[in-house]
């Protein structure tokens with residue numbers, strides 16, 4: 001098979017992994033380096049950032065995960081790269097500045113450790129033979145030995161494993177060959193071993209959204225636990241794309257992109273805004289509001305805690321205001337030491353007044369008539385103002401945070 | 403009469419003029435290069451200052467590093483009145499010191515922050531959007547069309563990244579070329595270099611593979627053209643191999 005054809009097959013089968021970041025490493029090699037903030041090199045027709053050459057080593061697999069295009073029961077064309085072929089494409093793409101580095105995952109052939117050996121071989125060639133200093137994210141194979149995790153982790157910037165589904169029962173149903181223990185064993189290992197020479201850019205994971213019955217509460221609790229237990233940099237949420245037919249899979253017409261977006265927003269609230277999952281979701285309300293973003297939806301339920309006075313309220317409370325992000329909150333904190341802020345100043349600081357105006361005062365003044373401030377009126381307006389589908393690139397945001 | 407001062411169009415020339423204006427306590431109406439528009443109501447003064455050798459050292463002593471970087475980025479911008487914005491920013495810095503950059507209610511501060519951020523953002527974007535073609539004799543060649551004059555900023559990036567390659571980047575609208583010889587890069591006028599656009603043997607193969615890859619990573623069920631154009635404005639597409647055919 002020609003190299004070009006292999007690339008088409010093995011890029012096609014890798015594209016459902018949502019991870020794209022290339023940040024968090026300062027590696028410098030003879031050929032290439034990593035950029036601390038990460039760089040997007042292109043954007044594909046779906047609006048996602050292309051930063052890494054995202055491919056599989058092979059799309060052959062001995063497992064049969066229901067949601068996966070590469071499962072063994074699918075009758076599709078199979079291909080496999082040799083380690084040298086991966087180097088050739090990576091180095092040639094890198095020097096033309098198409099990519100920031102390599103994202104390599106693989107179906108499982110023969111055994112987890114056999115597959116790991118091939119991944120390690122590839123990385124050794126890249127790092128030792130070609131002195132490649134670009135960014136590498138590799139997916140470790142669940143079930144691999146610690147010895148092989150150790151060897152692989154030394155060679156890459158990020159090493160991670162996908163949890164795929166938030167509950168064990170979901171996994172049993174859709175990925176009968178997998179269990180979360182094997183995945184979490186990798187996470188645990190990476191967390192304990194991580195240093196500047198071992199997986200310097202840390203680890204991430206991914207959950208598929210909408211392939212199984214789990215609620216948003218299940219998903220976000222799983223995320224919260226994993227952030228807490230394994231120091232993950234990111235959890236990616238990937239709306240399920242119906243690639244297979246199966247009695248255990250939902251028959252979706254379109255992927256649940258809006259839900260995915262709300263989960264990302266909630267994830268943001270956990271990591272940067274001081275929220276806990278229990279602030280937003282509970283047994284009686286296990287799913288996020290699709291119409292209003294999670295912060296606004298929290299604020300509407302807690303109207304008694306508003307308005308916040310912009311010139312006085314503590315940082316933590318500024319962050320609770322819809323329309324105020326981390327950057328604008330920091331700017332407000334700095335500027336208000338020097339002068340009293342009013343609504344026009346807030347605009348200059350990047351506050352989205354259309355959303356914030358219901359929840360704040362400047363020097364005791366509201367920007368609109370108090371009589372309008374009831375939750376129905378505000379909710380109706382916030383729904384109209386919600387532009388998030390337009391900038392749905394949830395991955396891109398990472399640039400400014402990680 | 404409103405006084406307009408002329409400088410030579412270079413960054414160090416601008417610093418020299420500003421130093422002169424600050425020490426003579428002159429408040430100019432505007433600062434322009436020699437190709438300014440004649441105007442009856444303006445008095446144009448060209449002090450023909452000689453650029454001082456140690457002018458950047460003097461400024462680095464008077465202002466902190468972050469301020470100088472911001473000012474330099476503003477200088478690289480396409481903003482029309484950038485010189486006078488820089489002048490007022492530095493003047494106010496002398497008055498308020500480091501606290502100045504928090505005073506966003508001053509026009510010159512919010513302008514400087516906004517413009518320098520735009521220039522920084524464009525430079526960052528281009529670090530990704532540059533597409534090298536491999537020419538015969540292993541020279542990597544790219545063309546770009548940035549809004550702002552970011553050629554030097556991105557050259558510094560590629561000097562680290564592709565330190566063992568020969569590369570050339572041309573800013574087409576400004577007709578400026580950056581040439582890297584595996585030691586350092588040099589910025590020269592496009593008139594002074596002749597580039598023979600002769601692709602290497604393998605160039606076609608890899609640029610085709612890149613285009614294949616580009617098409618295949620998109621998930622068609624998620625198609626979102628608005629989002630794509632938002633992050634990768636059409637303006638850059640003529641130089642992006644993977645999308646220029648879609649134009």
Ligand code: SF4
Nearest residue numbers: 061063065068071107
């Ligand atoms: S192990 Fe991975 S490649 Fe194999 S079927 Fe499951 S998800 Fe697909």
